[in-house]
Amino acid sequence: MDKKIVVWAALTVATLLMTGCAQQAGADAKPKARTTTPAVTPSPEHKDPEADRTAAYARWGLKPFPAPPAPPKVKPVKRQPGGPVPVISDIETNEKIVFITVDDGAEKDPEFVRLMKDLGIPMTMFLTDSAIRTDYGYFGQLAAQGHGVANHTLTHPNLRTLGPEAQRREICGQQQKLKEKYGTAPRLFRPPYGNWNEATRTAAGSCGVDAIVLWRESMQIKNMQYQRGDKKLHPGDIILAHFRGPAELKGTTMTKMTVNMLRHIQSQGFTVARLEDYV
Template sequence: MRCKFCDMGDYWGRSVRVVAGAGVLALLLAGCQKSAAEKPAKEKPQVAAPAVGQQQAPDASAVWRKWGLEPMAPAPAPPVDKPLKLSKKGPAKVFQNVPTKDKVVFVTLDDGQEKDPKFVEMMNDLKVPVTMFLTKDDVQDDYGYFKPLQALGNRIQDHTITHPVLPGLGLEGQRQEICGDRDALVQQYGTVPTLLRPPFGRWNSLTQEAARECGISGIVMWVASMQIHDFQYDDPNKELHPGDILLAHFRGREQLKGETMTQMFAHLLKQIEKRGFSVGRLEDYISVQ
């Protein structure tokens, strides 16, 4: 006779095993849930916010359109072997262009009469390189205006004290004009001019000699001068060529027939861009040996 308690024991044994198995499973599930809870969620990449007071860089094309321009192609990298070599000895060399095949021209700005704050803003936005030939009598009322332009990498060069016709002064008079401007510019801007722009483009052999005595190695002429909306060209075909040096001035509404310095400079850049050129820094193509 089969013991019913034995059957009950078998029943209870199976029940215990089932319950025990369920308990183990529950413990395992609980452990997995705990592990999942403790494991950090996959982090999304964080984009660093601008620091306090720092603005994100604006789109380049938007910066150019702010001044009514389309972005100009950047200038090629400056050549390692400078194509225009000036000597520290002998008469200062006279030149109006740089021997290069680069599709690049060079912008020079003379005098310094007009000191338009908007032009500093424009240059800070566009980063177009220029060479500034400053006349002491024109800039001495506000030397500080040109320092932000210099800080952008634009070089300051010699343009005499009073902007005279140099050949009419003789050697000593020319030397005083050139060296006097050099001394004032060195004192104010901390760099020694190595280039001279003769006022009105007038020079003679004594200018070359006087310039050398003042530490000047090159006398810089030009092939086209900016008026208001376009250049006045030496070339009858009104064309620009690689390495051409261009002349413009720090001028205001009175000289520009109601237009501003920034408007004139925008016209200048449009004319250069229309002809497929970019703007380089003149001094990047020159070495003094």
Template sequence: MGSVVQNDNNGAFPAASGARGVVALLALAAIVSGCAQGGASGGGAESGVAGGTPAPGQQVADPAALPAHALSLYAAHLRAEALARAAAARHWGLREVPLAAPLPPVRKPRITTREGFEVEDHEELDLPPLFTTVPTRQKVVFLTIDDGAEKDPAFLKMMKELRIPYTAFLSDYVVKDDYAYFRKMQKFGVTLNNHTLHHPYLPALSYTRQKREICGMQRVLREQYGRRPALFRPPFGNYDRDTLVAAKTCGVKYVPLWNEEVFVDHWEYREGDQDLHPGDIVLSHFRGRGEWKGTMPDMVRRFLNKVTEKGYAVARLEDYL
């Protein structure tokens, strides 16, 4: 099979509790639990939040598992978070408050390559799956943002205040002038993934050069941000068999593409119905007024207004993989 062209037209969190709130709640639950086990109230039942601090974009564990006093404070915390979220939505000019994402599935969905996106010997070589939608019945979509050219502080602030999860795919040639910007993003819980060193059209390169682009970016991400990611997105969505073989060699497990793309002034769709679907991956780019008729916050506003109007929450892609 030849190269696959995806027609790309461009060359913080929704959980009920924020990161600091979750930490405080966990500490509170542990204290209350300790008192319940050894304090005057007696009772030796174990309690608290199972599994430790949840990843960004997740809600805490089932409130029914919390001790009574912690449950009361948890409810108060949720009310405060809801008020803060509503205030942030007003501040950033949203028509409605974004919906909070449901708990991610305990049993992760099986991710397979979308029909028609396969390369030769895809299954035989156990190459990473390419997909545009995550199989789920939950009414969620996933926001992914590519390259890293625009480094807008207002975007970081907006996403943090609204607690909207997203997944970044970075290219070194545009991020190396300000690695620190993306460290701030990572601190907010965003996963930084591979989008190659120089953003080339990969099918035009030899296997060796493709591997250099992908593995080289893996090294940059490990050196700058502490880890080699499992997710990779080929520039422009274009790939061939060598791309996927090289990606697997470099440690890539998944190759998410997209089903919709959101710009500052319009949407574009892969499917004929021109609509959102449960589990859809949405693409955007780190862009500003130099290339768009607006800013990244303008793009986020368009994105959130539509998905909220359609009854969708924004979930964290990595929670479903």
């Protein structure tokens, strides 16, 4: 056979083999997957509750309160079975804590609901039906935040001017109203104006009240009104405030009045505890 023909045939076979291998390699090759860096979503562990709390307080021009100490295992105020209803103005304690109570219910400032939600400070609401009946839902929002609901009579009378049965109607009637609206009958009662007598005590006890709650300080528009001569807060003091509007507060809102009260409490080195944990 001619040598040229042999060489040509060998080259042709080699070319065909190389072409087939290249095609097979191309068929087997897979396109590379396109990679992207996933977006990083902060997990709940990355949140900073203390920073959130500080920011919430800052919205109202305040600094966060220290957490109150754990309440005592045995409540310092307790009605003995069959005994008279205790009457208190403060709680016996050595801790630098005070208790906020807010009366009546005439003012229904939406900003106050936001304030209390932001701050997480406990309070007890002593509610009068004639004041709250136009908007039971407003106080329901505050109760849902964990604030206490307590009794302040149906119509806010001076109980000293009423006989025993009339007092009982005022107190027991409001117990039932508050139970219907907010789920449970209150354990705490405050007589309007702080006026009470032994008939009040008997009536309150017959209605299921565990304590009659008075106060040591009352919050005015900008300043605190003190009962003691040293004009200072004392451990365990109960502070009185009211659901008041601009007409009574000379243009100041209830929310601003509350912020003023909190500044007074902080300036004296106190924090706020929940009254129901001690009574």
